[in-house]
Amino acid sequence: GNSVTQMEGPVTLSEEAFLTINCTYTATGYPSLFWYVQYPGEGLQLLLKATKADDKGSNKGFEATYRKETTSFHLEKGSVQVSDSAVYFCALSDNSSNTGKLIFGQGTTLQVKP
Amino acid sequence: DVKVTQSSRYLVKRTGEKVFLECVQDMDHENMFWYRQDPGLGLRLIYFSYDVKMKEKGDIPEGYSVSREKKERFSLILESASTNQTSMYLCASSTEQRGNTEAFFGQGTRLTVV
Numbered sequence: 001g002n003s004v005t006q007m008e009g010p011v012t013l014s015e016e017a018f019l020t021i022n023c024t025y026t027a028t029g030y031p032s033l034f035w036y037v038q039y040p041g042e043g044l045q046l047l048l049k050a051t052k053a054d055d056k057g058s059n060k061g062f063e064a065t066y067r068k069e070t071t072s073f074h075l076e077k078g079s080v081q082v083s084d085s086a087v088y089f090c091a092l093s094d095n096s097s098n099t100g101k102l103i104f105g106q107g108t109t110l111q112v113k114p
Numbered sequence: 115d116v117k118v119t120q121s122s123r124y125l126v127k128r129t130g131e132k133v134f135l136e137c138v139q140d141m142d143h144e145n146m147f148w149y150r151q152d153p154g155l156g157l158r159l160i161y162f163s164y165d166v167k168m169k170e171k172g173d174i175p176e177g178y179s180v181s182r183e184k185k186e187r188f189s190l191i192l193e194s195a196s197t198n199q200t201s202m203y204l205c206a207s208s209t210e211q212r213g214n215t216e217a218f219f220g221q222g223t224r225l226t227v228v
Binding site: 004005019032034036041042043044045046049089093100101102103104105107 | 209219
């Protein structure tokens with residue numbers, strides 16, 4: 001079945017460091033891929049998405065490229081800030097139906113220190 | 115502002131109690147979901163609904179049931195709460211758009227069963 005695997009955390013970085021959070025997936029067909037972010041005490045919100053191979057999603061300085069050949073969707077940011085401290089979830093949607101069901105990875109906690 | 119509202123942020127219930135978690139969305143979305151979030155396991159789908167009175171089991175439906183009598187409201191029911199149901203519960207909704215589905219999440223209900 002479909003699944004998503006993320007790198008284990010927590011990831012601890014100093015402010016202005018480069019961030020990579022790895023995400024790989026297993027899926028039949030052509031899923032859409034997403035990164036969601038959960039700030040402390042809040043629900044999840046969409047950070048960025050890509051709906052087909054080679055698409056790049058970007059938002060708030062974060063980027064991820066849909067790589068079909070490596071089944072990956074790694075999240076990157078060139079210079080992190082303390083305010084980026086949160087839990088990040090990679091997810092895919094099953095495009096074979098209209099149910100909008102999402103499958104999530106286990107989440108990666110990012111801590112950014114001043 | 116689009117909104118998914120969960121009725122409680124924190125709940126403490128006793129083992130064996132029947133527990134109702136309520137979720138309301140104001141976006142006229144067809145799809146609604148209940149996930150539970152546990153450390154190291156990410157988000158796991160309990161149940162989802164793609165229309166009024168329609169429901170489908172997710173990955174971990176045991177011990178739960180759901181109700182969707184109106185389009186905007188999706189309730190999760192724990193028939194007889196147990197300590198292993200202590201968790202964060204997240205409700206989400208999305209539109210019926212194949213392949214491009216952004217899910218909107220509530221803030222979550224942290225349930226403790228004692």
